[in-house]
Amino acid sequence: VAPVTAAIFPSVAFPFFTDLRQPELLLNNTISLYLTTEPGVTVGIWHTVPGSRGAEARGKDQRWYEEALADAHPVIIYLHGNGGTR
Numbered sequence: 001v002a003p004v005t006a007a008i009f010p011s012v013a014f015p016f017f018t019d020l021r022q023p024e025l026l027l028n029n030t031i032s033l034y035l036t037t038e039p040g041v042t043v044g045i046w047h048t049v050p051g052s053r054g055a056e057a058r059g060k061d062q063r064w065y066e067e068a069l070a071d072a073h074p075v076i077i078y079l080h081g082n083g084g085t086r
Contacts, residue, residue, distance in 0.1 A: 023046045032044060049065070
């Protein structure tokens with residue numbers, strides 16, 4: 001049913017009434033970033049740091065999260081598929 005709903009109402013996000021551009025309202029230690037993969041194609045991503053870094057991440061801005069991607073901690077990329085909801 002969900003793919004049909006997405007095809008009929010492509011601008012409706014699920015879960016309903018959720019602003020996926022602001023994941024920090026749903027998930028701790030998470031921000032929204034955008035990557036340009038090629039001209040005219042932008043992909044929205046969420047960057048979440050582990051709970052063990054939660055106290056350190058609290059109140060930090062986008063620059064801190066971007067720098068955290070380059071530190072010695074491993075990065076796990078989760079590709080959930082294309083459901084139109086990140």
